[in-house]
Amino acid sequence: MKENVIKLHDKKFKVMIPAAKIEEAVAAVAAKINEDYREKRNPLFLGVLNGSFMFMSDLLKKIDFNCEISFVKLSSYCGTSSSGDVKCLIGLGNNIEGRDVIIVEDIVDTGASIEHMVEELKTKKPASIRVCTLFFKPKAYQRQIPIDYPAMHIGNEFIVGYGLDYDQLGRNYKDVYVVTE
Ligand SMILES: O=P(O)(O)OC[C@H]1O[C@H](OP(=O)(O)OP(=O)(O)O)[C@H](O)[C@@H]1O
Ligand SMILES: Nc1nc2[nH]cnc2c(=O)[nH]1
Numbered sequence: 001m002k003e004n005v006i007k008l009h010d011k012k013f014k015v016m017i018p019a020a021k022i023e024e025a026v027a028a029v030a031a032k033i034n035e036d037y038r039e040k041r042n043p044l045f046l047g048v049l050n051g052s053f054m055f056m057s058d059l060l061k062k063i064d065f066n067c068e069i070s071f072v073k074l075s076s077y078c079g080t081s082s083s084g085d086v087k088c089l090i091g092l093g094n095n096i097e098g099r100d101v102i103i104v105e106d107i108v109d110t111g112a113s114i115e116h117m118v119e120e121l122k123t124k125k126p127a128s129i130r131v132c133t134l135f136f137k138p139k140a141y142q143r144q145i146p147i148d149y150p151a152m153h154i155g156n157e158f159i160v161g162y163g164l165d166y167d168q169l170g171r172n173y174k175d176v177y178v179v180t181e
């Protein structure tokens with residue numbers, strides 16, 4: 001039987017968005033991207049690990065034009081700095097000069113991560129960069145980078161599941177959960 005409540009570390013979480021709703025939102029956002037990119041030449045979908053792995057898989061199964069798929073990660077610090085805010089893009093093996101790039105995130109919250117991503121990718125001269133995210137928290141978002149394809153808007157609650165973690169646990173669940181206490 002499906003678990004409606006899960007315990008991760010010290011907290012309990014209850015289902016907030018069932019898998020069927022996520023599936024609908026993924027299909028809707030994929031349809032928009034299919035419409036917008038059909039005429040482009042081999043766009044590159046760039047998933048941001050770890051959170052985006054499940055969304056990337058489900059989204060890309062619904063993309064119906066030729067495209068490339070790759071993953072990058074944002075390290076929590078850059079070089080010798082251990083300041084929490086200095087993030088650095090790692091793992092970009094592709095030459096993205098002149099390419100149409102679609103960044104795929106699980107969630108855009110404050111926007112700090114996506115801003116780092118976009119600013120760093122811009123220096124590599126892509127033809128275009130757009131942002132697709134499964135979840136977008138408009139009330140928390142504090143940056144200017146346009147969020148072109150938000151699949152779902154949510155409030156400021158902390159969510160887990162479908163790739164999203166609470167201290168590394170919970171990423172494997174197909175529903176999305178919110179903390180109960
Ligand atoms: O908009 P922000 O406030 O920057 O938050 C969003 C980012 O935070 C999470 O990643 P995290 O760095 O926790 O790593 P993870 O993907 O491995 O969970 C999430 O996957 C986004 O990348
Ligand atoms: N798991 C998880 N990670 C996040 N990173 C930024 N916002 C969130 C959130 O709501 N849940």
Ligand SMILES: [Mg+2]
Pocket residue numbers: 048049050051052106
């Ligand atoms: Mg992430």
